[in-house]
Amino acid sequence: MxxxxxFRIVTGVTRELLRSTGKRGIALAGxxxxxxxxxxxxxxxxxxxxxxxxxxxxxxxxxxxxxxxxEGGTPEAGTLTQAKHPERGTVSEPxxxxxxxxxxxxxxxxxxxxxxxxxxLVPTLCANKTxxxxxxxxxxxxxxxxDLYASxxxxxxxxCSVPAFLQEQVEEGVREVDRSLRNYLEYGMAFGEAxxxxxxxxxxDIRRSLQRSRQRWQPRPLIPKLSAxxxxxxxxx
Amino acid sequence: xxxxRVVIHQTAPLLGEVEANERALRERVEDSLGAGLVAFSxxxxxxxxxxxxxxxxxxxxxxxxxxxxxxxxxxxAYGLPERGLDQLVYNSAVLVHENRVLxxxxxxxxxxxxxxxxxxxxxxxxxxxEVAVLPSGxxxxxxxxxxxxxxxxxxxxxxxxxxxxxxxxxxPGRGDPGEDSPPSQxxxxxxxxxxxxARSAALQYGLYLVLVNRAGVEEAISFAGGSIVVAPDGDVLxxxxxxxxxxxxxxxxxxxxxxxxxxxxHMRDEDPAFLRRALDTLSRGE
Numbered sequence: 200m201x202x203x204x205x206f207r208i209v210t211g212v213t214r215e216l217l218r219s220t221g222k223r224g225i226a227l228a229g230x231x232x233x234x235x236x237x238x239x240x241x242x243x244x245x246x247x248x249x250x251x252x253x254x255x256x257x258x259x260x261x262x263x264x265x266x267x268x269x270e271g272g273t274p275e276a277g278t279l280t281q282a283k284h285p286e287r288g289t290v291s292e293p294x295x296x297x298x299x300x301x302x303x304x305x306x307x308x309x310x311x312x313x314x315x316x317x318x319x320l321v322p323t324l325c326a327n328k329t330x331x332x333x334x335x336x337x338x339x340x341x342x343x344x345x346d347l348y349a350s351x352x353x354x355x356x357x358x359c360s361v362p363a364f365l366q367e368q369v370e371e372g373v374r375e376v377d378r379s380l381r382n383y384l385e386y387g388m389a390f391g392e393a394x395x396x397x398x399x400x401x402x403x404d405i406r407r408s409l410q411r412s413r414q415r416w417q418p419r420p421l422i423p424k425l426s427a428x429x430x431x432x433x434x435x436x
Numbered sequence: 437x438x439x440x441r442v443v444i445h446q447t448a449p450l451l452g453e454v455e456a457n458e459r460a461l462r463e464r465v466e467d468s469l470g471a472g473l474v475a476f477s478x479x480x481x482x483x484x485x486x487x488x489x490x491x492x493x494x495x496x497x498x499x500x501x502x503x504x505x506x507x508x509x510x511x512x513a514y515g516l517p518e519r520g521l522d523q524l525v526y527n528s529a530v531l532v533h534e535n536r537v538l539x540x541x542x543x544x545x546x547x548x549x550x551x552x553x554x555x556x557x558x559x560x561x562x563x564x565x566e567v568a569v570l571p572s573g574x575x576x577x578x579x580x581x582x583x584x585x586x587x588x589x590x591x592x593x594x595x596x597x598x599x600x601x602x603x604x605x606x607x608p609g610r611g612d613p614g615e616d617s618p619p620s621q622x623x624x625x626x627x628x629x630x631x632x633x634a635r636s637a638a639l640q641y642g643l644y645l646v647l648v649n650r651a652g653v654e655e656a657i658s659f660a661g662g663s664i665v666v667a668p669d670g671d672v673l674x675x676x677x678x679x680x681x682x683x684x685x686x687x688x689x690x691x692x693x694x695x696x697x698x699x700x701x702h703m704r705d706e707d708p709a710f711l712r713r714a715l716d717t718l719s720r721g722e
Contacts, residue, residue, distance in 0.1 A: 204612070204623055207679065208658050215653035219451070428488065435487040 200354035202240075209237075209343050210244035216321060216341060217246065224248055225323045225341070226315035228256055229307040232358040233325035233344050249318055251310040259309035263302070300363055301335070308338050326360070327352050329377055332384065333362050333408035335415040348377040364404045376405065437573040440472040440600070440688040446663045446676045447476060448652025451483035454493065458503060464683070465509050471685070472572050476514035477650035478543075478581050478606040479527065485654045486517065490557050494519040494526075497540060501532035511538060511570055513578060513648075515604045517558075518542070524559035529578045529604050531568055539568035543580040544589060551608065551657065554582075565589055567596040574599050574688075581605040584633060584647075594641035594703055599693055603634070605649040609660035609679060623678040627662040631672070639670030642696040642703055644688050651681050668696030 217224065224247025227234060234250070241248035308324070315322040324339035329349035331342065344352065350373050352359040361373060375396060383393035390409075394402050420431040428434035445464045449457045461476060468474045478484065481503070482493050494517035495502060505512060511533040518528035518540075527546065531539040542561025546554035567577045577593035577600075584590065584603045593601050611625030630647060638645040644667065651661040663676040665686045676682040697703070 201615070207623065208609075211653050211658055211679070212656060433488055435489050 200351055202355045205347060206240050210240055213246055213343055222321045223319045226311050226318060226320035227323045227325060228310040231360045232356045233327055233352055233360055236356045237325045237343055249314055249320060251314045256306055256310045260306040263305055263309060311339060330360055330362060333412050335412060350374040350377040362408060437690045440572050440574050442473045442646060442688055443468040443471040443683060443685045444475045444646060444648045444663055446649060446651050446661050446682045447480060448681050449480050449483045451485055451654045452489060454482055457481050461503060461514060462505060465512055466506050469508055471510045473570060474510050474512045475602050475646060475648045477648050478515040478604045480514045481516040483654060484606040487557055490517045490525050493517055497537060499537055501535040501537060513602050526561055527554060527558045527580060529580050531578060539566060539578060541565050541578040543583055545582040545586050547582045564592050567593060567598045576600050576602060578602045581607060590637050594643060595708055598643055600644040600646060603647045605647060607649050607660050608657045624660045627660050627678055631664060634664055634666045635670045638666040638668055642668045644668060651679055668693050
C-alpha cells in the first residue's frame with residue numbers, strides 16, 4: 200500500500216490540530232508498529248513529536264500498581280525494581296506476561312498524559328482501526344491512525360498490532376477480518392453476512408469484542424443536558 | 437459577448453476566523469483585478485464545520501456587498517452564512533460587483549447524513565436558482581455543493597439559458613481512489629464522482645461548468661480540492677490539485693458555447709411544460 204496518501208492526510212490533520220489548538224506538538228508512549236510508523240511520518244513532516252521513554256512508562260505502571268492496590272501485589276514488581284536500580288543488576292526488558300492488555304494501555308496512557316502536560320503537547324494514541332473497534336474507548340483525544348485497518352498498517356510497515364485473540368492470525372487472516380469489518384462497519388452489512396467467511400470461534404470472539412467496545416464508546420464530553428446549549432451536544436465554542 | 441477570463445481560488449479558509457478569511461479573499465481578488473469573474477468556495481468567509489456557531493456568525497445580506505472589495509474588482513462569487521429577514525440562517529452564495537449583490541443563492545439541498553449535519557444548523561433555501569448577467573454579457577448561475585447532486589436545479593439554470601454555472605463546494609475527501617487513479621486524483625475517490633457529474637452536466641446542457649472546491653483541514657476532515665473547469669463539450673479545461681491551495685485561470689469562449697449548441701439543440705427542444713405535467717402526476721401518486 201502506497202503510504203503517500205495516508206501520510207498526506209494524517210500529517211495534514213495533525214498540522215491543523217496543532218495550529219488550531221496552539222499546542223507545541225504530539226505526545227505518545229509505547230512501542231509497536233503503529234507508533235513507529237507515526238513517529239517516522241511526523242519526522243518527515245517536520246512536526247514535533249515526543250515519545251515517552253520506557254522508564255517513564257514503567258514509572259506509570261508502578262504508580263498505577265500502588266494507586267490501584269491490586270490484590271496480591273504486582274507480579275512484575277521485581278522487574279520494575281531492577282529497571283529502576285540498574286546498578287543492582289542487569290536491566291531487563293519490562294515483561295508484561297501476566298498483565299492484561301488493559302493494564303498496559305493504562306500505563307502508556309498515563310505516561311502519555313504526563314509527557315503531554317509537561318510539554319504542552321497533544322496526548323495521542325497510535326492505535327489502528329481494527330484495534331479501536333474492539334477495545335474500550337481510549338482516553339487520548341487524538342488517534343491519528345484510527346481510520347487505518349491493521350492490514351493497511353501491515354502493508355505499509357510490514358507488521359501491525361491486533362487484539363490478543365487475533366494474534367494467531369497470519370497476515371492473510373487479518374486482511375480477511377478487516378474486509379469483514381469494513382463490510383459490517385462501513386457498508387451496512389449485517390454481522391452474519393459480513394463475517395460469513397470467518398470461522399467460529401474467532402467470529403464469536405469478534406462479535407463479543409464489538410459488543411463490549413460499543414458499550415464503552417460514549418460521546419465525549421458527556422454532560423447531562425440542563426441548559427439551552429450544552430457542551431458536547433449542541434454548543435460549539 | 438467577449439471571452440470571459442475566469443479565476444478560481446481553491447483556498448483553505450480557517451474555521452471561524454472571519455477576519456483572516458476576509459483578508460485572504462481580498463488579497464486574492466486584488467491579484468485577479470483583470471479577470472472577468474473570480475470565484476471562491478462554499479462558506480469561504482467562515483469555514484465549513486461551524487455547527488451551532490453559525491448562529492453567531494451569520495449576518496444579514498443587504499443589496500450591498502457584505503465583503504468590502506478593492507475598487508475596480510471584477511465580479512466575485514463566494515459562500516457565507518446568511519441571516520435572513522426571517523431570522524433563519526441560510527448557507528448562501530453571493531455574486532457581488534462594485535459593492536452590489538448581483539446574485540444570491542440559498543442552498544436548497546442541505547446534506548444531513550453521514551458526516552454532514554447541515555439540516556440541523558441551516559434553513560433550506562426555498563427559491564429556485566436564478567441567472568444574473570455579468571457586465572461582459574455572460575449569463576451566470578450558482579449552486580452550492582449538494583445542490584449539484586440534484587439534477588433539477590442545474591436543469592432550472594439551463595432553462596434560464598445560463599452560459600456558465602458556478603458550483604461552490606466544501607466537499608470533504610472520502611475513500612481510497614485505488615492504485616489505478618491518475619496522479620491528479622490520487623488522494624480521494626470522491627473527486628472522481630464530482631468530475632463525472634461536472635463533465636456530464638456541461639455536456640448535457642451545453643454550458644461551462646466551474647466547480648470551485650476548497651482545500652485545507654477542519655478537525656478530522658480533509659477537503660478534497662480538485663476544482664475543475666469544464667467546457668460545453670464536456671472536456672476538462674483546467675484542474676486544480678487535490679487537497680492543497682491553488683488558483684486556476686481559464687478563458688471561456690463564446691465560440692465554444694456556440695459550437696456545443698450547433699447542431700445539437702437539446703436545450704432548445706427541452707419541454708418544461710411536459711415535465712411540469714409529469715411531475716404533477718408523480719406528486720399526485722398516480
